[in-house]
Amino acid sequence: MTNPNHETRSAVDVLIAGGGISALIAAAEIAAKGRRVAIYERQPREWLGGQCRDAFGGIFLVGSPEQRRVGIRDSFDLAWADWQGYAEFGPEDVHQMAWARKYIERCIPDVREWLIAHGLRFVPVANWAERAEHGRGNRVPRFHLLWGCGPGLVTAALRGVRRFEGGRIDLHCDHRVDELIIEGGAVTGVRGQGPAGPFEARAGHIVIAGGGRTGNLAKVRESWPRDVWGEPPRDLLAGVWPNLDGRLHDAAAAAGASLTHLENMWVYAAGVAHWQAEFDGHGLAIIPPKSALWMRADGSRFTPPILAGYDTREAVARITRSAHPWSWMVLNRDILAKEIAVQSARYNPAFRDHRIGRVAQDLLFGNTALAELLIRRSRDVVAAPTLPELAAKMTALTPDAPIDTAALVRDVGAYDAEIGRGRKLFTDPQLVSLRNIRAFLGDKVRTAPFKPIATGARSELVAIRLRPVVRKTLGGIETDEACRVVHPDGSVLPGLYAIGEAAGFGGGGMNGKRTLEGTLLGGCIFTARELATQLA
């Protein structure tokens, strides 16, 4: 029986399911090549741009002018070795590896130059995320922050879409795609729900650009890599929105697509409950201060210490496999103000609004506004003048796992005593690492001087309870190098394409098990542009 509300849309050349940053860039590039495109986005129009609307805006680049300016000599070989060490690809990861190689080779012309041509600019010095340790990670800084952050990139991409809107680009917001139409073995259209009821739409090429599936904690738990991280914590935080629920992954799988490595997720160890939560379990990922002490749930220090800024996946494993799946950072207000950052455009107004003076002020004097906000608004943060009082407040937050005050006092005291002996005598791995970190100017300006945390310090003490916060889906819908979705046997599934996070940022997981950071937005731009070239 025909549903009276059922609408059938006329065919366009390319139909994109999802309206995040990869969809917007792909649509504008495809339209610029003379073809007709329709975007179907489940959220209202203000959501166009997807997660990128709040992204920090760091892009992984190799051999950039920003690196050269500070004397960093990077190369394909160095980056490829770092990438492989982090990704831990298996022999079956042929498409994933091919995308990773291609990204490193072409990120300057295809990503950086595209951004520059669209009016965007980078902060002059590259940041050093996921620093190498024991030869694994970034051996040089490669995280290039955009002035304007994610919202700046969305504005630029929307400008491209608006040039063609109503002409070669049709935007259908509030339209959720639920399934793919298959005719004669090829994907020819989609079915879903729009504001007026069910709809059906067809096109020559169907593209999935629906982002990841980490907004769906049930699916996250299902795919959780128990061999690495143990059982998923009961009170996991979600760092992305519930509309990123994996519905399009399921639709692709139902049509015969290969889904690969969904167990590879990017989970941050340093999450706090969002104080402006938009949904239950909404978490905010903070960039953990490097000079804070990372403590177990009972307030004792991890041994060997967990160091902030290194292998995030390993940090998560150590925490989720400890007696309780959360941790604490213990520091003081001065360190917090100097080193705190949140991975969100909303909490980085100086970078988002391109206020160079404000950035300089924060670097020189610390971001006291953000530190205050965290102390005042986050229910995971407590402050007190002495360690025993701090311990009491920490225990009040987690009464089922009381703080061992003696251990807290002992471990903070031992660390402070080593700082007191002077930097030439450091043996503590964290202090040795900090000495090294401070040798790179880009990090030195963001790192507190060597001063005791508690002993004799006049700054109030602070403890932050940290829970794992799930952010990126590193695996995804497998594609070949032309963005064509493949079946599990490797043959092409005609008519279907995938880009962006839905495609694991390229091939179904070009990052493998870990990201060197900035490869996500970079991968979205790269796959979107590659698709446009393929469909031209």
Ligand SMILES: Cc1cc2nc3c(=O)[nH]c(=O)nc-3n(C[C@H](O)[C@H](O)[C@H](O)COP(=O)(O)OP(=O)(O)OC[C@H]3O[C@@H](n4cnc5c(N)ncnc54)[C@H](O)[C@@H]3O)c2cc1C
């Ligand atoms: C706070 C934050 C900070 C970040 N910072 C960085 C950073 O600094 N560097 C970096 O590289 N990456 C960063 N990321 C990750 C990066 O922003 C994302 O990986 C990227 O934006 C994903 O883009 P996308 O277009 O593939 O998917 P998304 O942005 O997830 O967009 C997918 C869209 O598809 C829609 N959709 C989903 N299902 C359906 C359906 N069934 N029907 C119709 N529409 C559907 C969704 O509503 C959404 O709008 C950050 C992410 C967050 C949340």
